[in-house]
Amino acid sequence: MLGRQFETDSMRAMRKRIWLSLGLGAATLAGTSYIILNSAIFNPAIAQTAVALARNFRPDPVKLQGRTGGSVSMTSLSGQANCRGFASEQPNHTINLTANFPLVDFLVYTKNVNDDTTMMIKGPNGLVMCADDEYRGRNPQLTRRLPEGSYQIWVGARNANQSVNYTLSVSEIKQK
Structure with a gap:
């Protein structure tokens, strides 16, 4: 059995800042160390999700749903x-890492084998990472050691204004 995970003062302060900046209600799932805020009520075509992750988060992987377009x-x-690819000007997701992570794996996948998605992540200190077809020659995947900070994630499609439903899976181990 896993030990209980407690929200630290800094995590609570970050959750409050995110909550206040978005002007939305926050839901903290019992027994987990992440917070999901969804602004899809304003524009369902461009659902933006913000998640705060602490080390050893559960469940692992965290799975976020979205739709490309732009x-x-x-x-x-x-x-x-x-x-590569096309997206909207605004990121689809923001991941706030509350500590340094030895490894974080981002994987985008779809239910339709013909969907062609891409991914871009912008992090602190000007870090930019792009992915396309790394996972099994079909899906974007990025695996890196990452410092504490905020990471904006864009999920794009091969063609402009193409709408593709996808899942973004975030894990502390390389997903296979």
């Missing part, structure tokens, strides 16, 4: 030629 190239959003 006409902005990931190349222009990132400033890097290796970022």
Whole structure:
């Protein structure tokens, strides 16, 4: 049996800042160390989710649902030629890591084998990471050691304004 995880003062303060900045209610799931705030009520086409994760979070992986869409190239959003696909100007998700993580694995997948998604993550200190087809030659996946901080995640599609339902899976181990 796992020991209880307690919300620290800094986690509580971060949750309050996120909650106040979004002007939304916050739901803390009992027995877990993450908070999900969903602003989909304002624009369901561009659901933005903010999640705060502490080390050893449960459940692992955390799975977030979303939908691609947008006409902005990931190349222009990132400033890097290796970022493929199209997304909206706003990130789909924000992950706030409350500590340094030895490893975080981000994986995007869909139910339809013909869907072609891409991913871009912007982190603290100008860090930009892009992914396309790393997982089994089909889905975007990024696995890295990451410092504490806020990470904005865009999930894009191969074509402009293409709407694809996806799952973003975040884990502390490499997902296979």
